[in-house]
Amino acid sequence: QKEVEQDPGPLSVPEGAIVSLNCTYSNSAFQYFMWYRQYSRKGPELLMYTYSSGNKEDGRFTAQVDKSSKYISLFIRDSQPSDSATYLCAMSSTGSARQLTFGSGTQLTVLP
């Protein structure tokens, strides 16, 4: 079993929909949680960063961490065609980039 599980999709939604992307993990020591967006043939770019449990909001994006359930989510409100990309979750027990464990990514398509 992988340390981080992420549904690969593909996920296809109409423009304006609310999108929910999720990851589950098994390592209870994880306390730094990140979401990256990766456009086709580009490198990942950081979307959201959360330390420990709770919610964090940035514009149309909301990240949630539930450490008791070992479950993290990324919500996208009013989804746009420009949100079409692969979304990767990543997490670690320290802040070190060397020790990040990535999910395999969920491919999202927002249809106009």
Place this chain on the structure above:
Amino acid sequence: GAGVSQSPSNKVTEKGKDVELRCDPISGHTALYWYRQSLGQGLEFLIYFQGNSAPDKSGLPSDRFSAERTGGSVSTLTIQRTQQEDSAVYLCASSLADRGHGYTFGSGTRLTVV
């Protein structure tokens, strides 16, 4: 430069040949990382450079893989005697410090071994 630059963007090579992949980090970034992204897999850490310190090579999958960083700037990842399982996207990232939320990725080199 404005971002992390990687070259070539695509590389097709024959099994058994050696390849070199290049990374130009953001100017002033002392930390540099190489990752591998295989189809349907998450990013796999390969190697980390920080300033003049000895590199962290703990993620290199075999002794066919090596990397160097000259003058604290440009880095080259070398894969010797390439195998088909080496086919992947090789991503480089740089940052000011070793923080998972503070680094910038390049667009990667897509390596295909035939």
